[in-house]
Amino acid sequence: MKALIVKEFKDLMRDPRIWIPFIISAIILPIMGLVISIPMKQAVEEAMREYVHVGVVVLDEGDEAYRMLEYFNENKDQFKIVIHELSIPNLEFKPIEESFVRRIIEAVEENGLENIGMVLVIPPDFSEKVAKKEKVTLGIVMIVREISFFGGFKSYRITGLIDRYLGERYLEGTNITLSLVTNPSVSYSSSYIASKNIVIFGEPSAVLTSLGFASFFIPIILMIVTVSVMQMSATSMAVENEEKTLETLLTFPISRTQILLAKLLGSFAVSVIGSALNVAGFIAYMQIMSSPGTQMGMVSMNVLISTIDLVYILVSMIATIFFTATLGLVIGALSSDVRIAGTITGPLSMGIFVPGYFIAFMDISKFDYLTRTIFYALPLTQPIIMIKQAVVSSLPLETPIYLATSIAISFLIIVITARIFSLETLSNLQRKLMRLKRR
Numbered sequence: 001m002k003a004l005i006v007k008e009f010k011d012l013m014r015d016p017r018i019w020i021p022f023i024i025s026a027i028i029l030p031i032m033g034l035v036i037s038i039p040m041k042q043a044v045e046e047a048m049r050e051y052v053h054v055g056v057v058v059l060d061e062g063d064e065a066y067r068m069l070e071y072f073n074e075n076k077d078q079f080k081i082v083i084h085e086l087s088i089p090n091l092e093f094k095p096i097e098e099s100f101v102r103r104i105i106e107a108v109e110e111n112g113l114e115n116i117g118m119v120l121v122i123p124p125d126f127s128e129k130v131a132k133k134e135k136v137t138l139g140i141v142m143i144v145r146e147i148s149f150f151g152g153f154k155s156y157r158i159t160g161l162i163d164r165y166l167g168e169r170y171l172e173g174t175n176i177t178l179s180l181v182t183n184p185s186v187s188y189s190s191s192y193i194a195s196k197n198i199v200i201f202g203e204p205s206a207v208l209t210s211l212g213f214a215s216f217f218i219p220i221i222l223m224i225v226t227v228s229v230m231q232m233s234a235t236s237m238a239v240e241n242e243e244k245t246l247e248t249l250l251t252f253p254i255s256r257t258q259i260l261l262a263k264l265l266g267s268f269a270v271s272v273i274g275s276a277l278n279v280a281g282f283i284a285y286m287q288i289m290s291s292p293g294t295q296m297g298m299v300s301m302n303v304l305i306s307t308i309d310l311v312y313i314l315v316s317m318i319a320t321i322f323f324t325a326t327l328g329l330v331i332g333a334l335s336s337d338v339r340i341a342g343t344i345t346g347p348l349s350m351g352i353f354v355p356g357y358f359i360a361f362m363d364i365s366k367f368d369y370l371t372r373t374i375f376y377a378l379p380l381t382q383p384i385i386m387i388k389q390a391v392v393s394s395l396p397l398e399t400p401i402y403l404a405t406s407i408a409i410s411f412l413i414i415v416i417t418a419r420i421f422s423l424e425t426l427s428n429l430q431r432k433l434m435r436l437k438r439r
Contacts, residue, residue: 005262005265005266005269006266009266009269009270011236011239011266023277026280026281027281028281030281030284049080050080051080051081051082052081052117052158053081053082053113053115053116053117054081054083054084054116054117054118054119054120055084055104055108055118055119055120056069056083056084056085056086056119056120056121057085057087057091057104057107057119057120057121057122058122059093059121059123059124059126060122060123060125060126060127061124061125061127061128062126062127062128062131063127064126064127064130065122065126068122068162068165072165075161079158079160079161080157081158081161084113084116086104086107086108086111086113086119088104088107091103091104091121093121093123093139095121095137095139100139104119104121105141105143108143116143117143118140118142118155119140119141119143120140120158120162121138121139121141122138123136123138123139126138130166133170136166140155140159142155164178167181167182188201189201220356222317222320222356222383223352223353223356226323226352226380227324227349227352227353228271229268229271229321229324229328230327230331230345230348230352231328231342231345231349232271232325232328233271233326233327233328233329233331233332234327234329234335234341234342234345235328235332235338235341235342236263236266236328236329236332237263237328237329237331237332237335238331238332238335239338240263241335241337242337257414257415260329260333260414260417263329264325264414267325267328267329268321271321271325272321305391306390306394308395309386309390309394309395310390312390312395312400312403313386313387313390315403316383316386316402316403317383319379319383319406319407319410320379320380320382320406322410323379323380323406323409323410323413324380326410326414327413328345329414330413330417331344333417352380355378355384356384358381359375359385359388360384364388373398373402376396376398376399376402377405377406377409378406378409379406379409379410382402382403
């Protein structure tokens with residue numbers, strides 16, 4: 001059996017079809033980070049630098065609207081806005097009706113103001129409500145000519161300027177400044193992680209973002225790795241079928257279970273190396289995406305996972321990789337060539353992400369004991385639920401049992417496959433798959 005494991009390892013190391021997916025994944029992830037982050041940084045810089053052209057329709061029966069427009073012009077360089085006054089005769093202030101919006105768009109087009117990105121409509125009772133220091137109602141129509149990730153932030157400039165103007169007007173004659181009203185307190189925030197007895201200083205939203213980031217994106221790494229491992233394992237076994245070497249293996253004086261285990265262990269050894277490449281690529285991707293200017297709001301991980309929990313998680317990840325390698329081996333055995341193996345593993349690879357996403361988004365504390373036990377025992381959900389639990393708490397005492405169950409599931413699949421692992425059975429199954437593929 002040792003000779004078979006060594007043979008499998010050497011064959012996989014020499015086969016470019018095995019290594020190409022790992023290498024592509026390791027390279028493509030940092031490239032994706034650059035492709036996303038560079039335009040994102042440029043979009044942020046442009047959104048901050050570019051002037052916003054605003055059309056203003058004054059329906060106000062007093063002079064408060066023009067006082068506000070004068071205020072806009074005084075602060076146009078700070079807020080980077082350009083005001084264009086529009087005249088639309090007999091326009092009724094009905095901002096939630098489509099006819100109102102279309103009338104404004106027609107006026108913009110008739111005046112040839114193609115650079116206007118939004119139109120502000122000031123209602124007839126604007127001066128009256130400002131005099132009474134009441135809330136005012138305004139109409140804002142955004143004109144979308146191009147989809148931009150940060151395009152919506154431009155509207156905040158004008159709405160922020162309006163709020164600033166009205167706030168200062170309402171506070172006139174008092175000794176209260178607008179900054180005191182809008183920011184009346186200074187807070188020094190901290191968060192206490194009760195289950196870990198840890199205190200973290202900083203903005204609570206940043207702390208929660210950090211915890212959420214760890215419990216969501218770390219499992220993504222694992223899911224990417226397991227997909228690559230399953231594809232590699234399936235390809236390895238399919239190559240044996242394609243090159244007719246599997247028939248020779250089955251004639252050896254060794255049990256079918258040992259043949260499958262030898263191929264599985266050889267594939268698993270190679271997958272560990274390939275997985276390291278994927279992890280390195282993903283870390284590079286996250287470093288690029290969390291660099292200044294990407295506006296991703298990512299913060300560093302502040303909560304330490306205990307050593308024993310970390311060991312459990314690593315063992316669970318290895319068990320999950322072992323499980324997906326087992327699935328790939330079974331798929332490869334049922335495939336007469338590499339092309340069919342790829343056809344099968346493609347859809348199944350997407351299925352691996354489903355339980356991972358489910359656990360990542362769910363509140364695991366809401367699961368009942370039986371459901372939680374099942375998720376802890378299943379290989380595809382075990383490491384993800386462990387990571388979520390370990391980030392803010394500690395793993396249950398039954399964790400070693402869950403790990404043993406996960407590993408046992410993989411060996412059970414091997415044993416079941418070995419029982420049907422004969423030339424006649426495989427040939428029948430492969431013919432059925434071929435017929436399905438032709439349909």
